Amino acid sequence: MSDPQEPLRLGVDRDRCVGAGMCALTAPEVFDQDDEDGLVVLLHSAPGPEHRAAARMAVGLCPAGAIALNAPDSTGS
Ligand code: SF4
Numbered sequence: 759m760s761d762p763q764e765p766l767r768l769g770v771d772r773d774r775c776v777g778a779g780m781c782a783l784t785a786p787e788v789f790d791q792d793d794e795d796g797l798v799v800l801l802h803s804a805p806g807p808e809h810r811a812a813a814r815m816a817v818g819l820c821p822a823g824a825i826a827l828n829a830p831d832s833t834g835s
Pocket residue numbers: 770774775776777778779780781782789791796797798819820821822823824825
């Protein structure tokens with residue numbers, strides 16, 4: 759059902775994010791942290807194949823459940 763190479767659509771919920779930074783550590787090409795408040799910044803809502811595995815891992819590692827897969831559309835920026 760879940761092909762690891764399947765295109766991803768990511769979304770982040772900054773209201774839930776606690777700034778743990780796991781996402782930016784795990785998938786630095788996809789997630790960053792805001793310089794001011796430390797909250798997640800979504801760099802790519804539809805990462806390329808080379809970053810999808812890391813992005814999926816980041817979803818699982820986020821302690822706040824702030825990263826959604828296949829969100830309808832990103833509000834990241
Ligand atoms: S891992 Fe989750 S809680 Fe931590 S910065 Fe990323 S989105 Fe926020």
